[in-house]
Amino acid sequence: MSPTPKWKPRGEMTLLNTGYARLDGPDKVTGRAVYSHDVRLPRQVYARLVLHSYPRAELTSLDLEPARRIPGVVLVEAQKAAGDELVYLGDDSIVAYVAAETPEAAKDAARAVRAAFRDHYPPMVTREQSLSPGAPSITGRGNTSGARDRGDEAAVDSALEGAAVVVEQVYELPIQHHVCLETHGHVVDYDGESATCYASTQAVSGSVDEFARNLGLPADKVRVLTPVMGGGFGAKFGIGLEGAICCLIAKKLLRPVHLMLDRPQEFQMAGNRSGTWVRMRGGIDAQGRLVGQFAEVDRLGGTGGGAFPLMPYIYACETNAARTRSVHTALDSNRAMRAPGHPQASFAQESFLDELAYAAGLDPVEVRKVNVESDVYRRHLDVVADAIGWDAHPNRTAPGEAGADGWAEGIGFGLATWRAGGRPGCEVEVRITPDGAVTSSCAVQDLGTGSRTLVAAIIAEELGLPLSAVTARIGDSDLPPSVGSGGSVTTGALAPALKVAAHRAREALEQRLVPVLGAEVGDYEWVRGRVRVAGEGDMTMSFGEVCALLGNQPLSVRGEYDGSLDADGSLHGAQAARVRVDTLTGRVEVLDMVATHDQGIPLNRLALTSQINGGMIQALSYGLLEERVLDAEMGWLLSDNLESYKIAGPKEMPRLRVILDEDDGRNLATGMAEAPVIPGHSAIANAIFNACGARLRSLPFTPDRVLAALAERA
Amino acid sequence: MAKRPREPRESDPQGPDLSRRSFLVSAGSAAAGSVLAGGLAGAATAAEAQESTDGRLAGLVNVRLKINGEQRTVAVEPRTTLLSTLRHRLDPALTGTKEVCDRGNCGACTVLVDGRPVYSCLQLACTLEGSEITTVEGLGSPDDMSDVQQAFCDKDASMCGFCTPGFVVATTACLAKHAAPDDATIRHELSGNLCRCGTYPHIFEAAASAASKSGGRGR
């Protein structure tokens, strides 16, 4: 028996490396999939949070009685007391919570809570306010933290004396929201001794302890269920204050409690990608090589630290320095959001390098190639440049001009990087019954990436079965444990455990075959639902006949993560965008986006394409539309629903093309969640410049900003 | 929570040069009103809340709706939306229709009312007496999917799936209206729906493929 299985060569795979439909598709397209929002239990109550809308206010009185008098209301409790200060806009804005028999009664009760506030201090919701001289300290610990100096700024400046061109510019990115369509929330069903928690979470196994702690139960009395969930993107780790309050209500009432945020609450307290202010200074030589680069970075993560990777981002530059810090505002902390910090760094770095290239009269693709260390990037740049039509493009070293109709067309580029592979933490059970039923189980959650389908697919591939012959059980903390889904690790962590379990199941079945067919374990072929001795004529037995050899004893094996089955090192990718700019109105239309990424084994080509499409679309949306808007004077959140916080819809969709990297030689598993979301908006900004010379240094690229940038060019 | 020493105010609310912030603050306190998120307009006094809520509850009305071919009588308040009716007032609830914005922005709540696609979060159930309502559950079941539903599966047009019911209904309505829609028509007809996972390209493919299969019958 071989202790360490290996992935088959891609060419021999019959299911993996092809594209196939998801197992949960039929439930999702017919409305039968039950999300946490949809859970309806007998005696369930509807809970609701009561939020205040200013940061930095003092609560002077709180009267819950009017809310308690509303028919149908079963509980009204204070979260804050008179005299408390609300420090930041976010979960600190929760002043009370209610529970009622119907959602409408809960809404009425929330509205009826009377709260008075006074002495609204300056709101401190912008970087400028936090840094202004004499600004009050938001949390009492100063408005900046985590300052770090790396490298020698003076050395950069002396290196720049030899540069052909030097550029210094500031790039700014607003706060972005995750906008999971299913808002945060839970249903907690607690009976005094144990609890079942229906959670919209990215970490089924990882939430058990937190629920247990909040319910005062031992962990083995808590079961977390997440069969499906409506998006996370990094915002749904931990049960949050809303989860803790849900537990509290459940304990008080001993009834199932349904507590979901509504959309404005989701925008106010359920996570964001940190904003960023970056000043870049640097230069290239006549060949386009970076000779020095200095970056000054303010991470704007509200009361949190924000995220930003090391500079230079992706490109190599020996003489570099960076000064980074967090600047705090009176807003909820940033959370992990798809490739935390990377889209921000990408925008600063890719825009900056592009500016240098054009300033030197060089082709921005060539300048990129000169400054990357890995040949994979050079290959990826060629692939996307070719697909987008760069060679035939008329203006490759200087921006173009608008035609007589005012429209101009341009092309831009950007690169992506992420860590490949998974990590330990997943276990899988494969169970095969004598009647031939195969079940593969892991607690893992499926955020929409297709992990449920993978749980069945790897087993089906190993046993030569159709996908439909394997039942996948996921999203249940009673099943073998899983890692949380963050940082693209799920596939790299899960696939090896599945492969190991599948391999053990196959060998266990082959042991039963030894006395029947005579060959040793490992010398069998499993194809199209049948098995034969390797290389010997016809398929001899059906899978069902093999399982019948189990007698009346079902087979159960477990597999765990094995680091020889997932990729390590880096993931790479390149994207290109072609845009059209109306220079009369400032409107930007993205016409075409192309992406190529290395992905190890394409475990499901269809789902992989969906993931990369999704990354490009979120980046497009970030670039053109998204911005958390606060009233600088009042501190109110103005962008609190989808009419004021826009995300890209059908009309904004360009032609999208995904070119999977067939030359990635790693026959190993890895995920594809972060990399594709990183460079799209940078490529769009560079395409806008290439089209008409308007350099957009702040997101989003709204018509007013495009017109202002055009005026700057003129 | 520990109390911090007072910090200087941005401006004195009583002073002559009222900033907008201090004006709104003092206006708010003059009305003895709190400013709670979502309660700006609805900050009724206790007495009003009591009265209006009693009025609403006393005003439960029975509405007859034909939902997915079945005649249902359901008790709703005049302010109960069709979305809330489906999700909360029916027993068993029909939860395929999703609530995302509750404000007519996203299309996740799209259902067919007498064959027309509508945002069910913007329809009051009591105004729909006698109407025929079709939700995503009424278009097919996992064992008997419509052409549109099958195409969504085949083309991987659903990821997390939370927007999917709305898109399935909107696509069905699109195909009922256009026998062979071109790409621009599909985008236009679906432009009232949003997806955060980014399934749009596959949704467009699914719509086109279902159209060619059903010849525009929309099923």
Ligand code: FES
């Ligand atoms: S929930 Fe009705 S349009 Fe968003």
Ligand code: FES
């Ligand atoms: S599939 Fe997740 S929002 Fe559309």
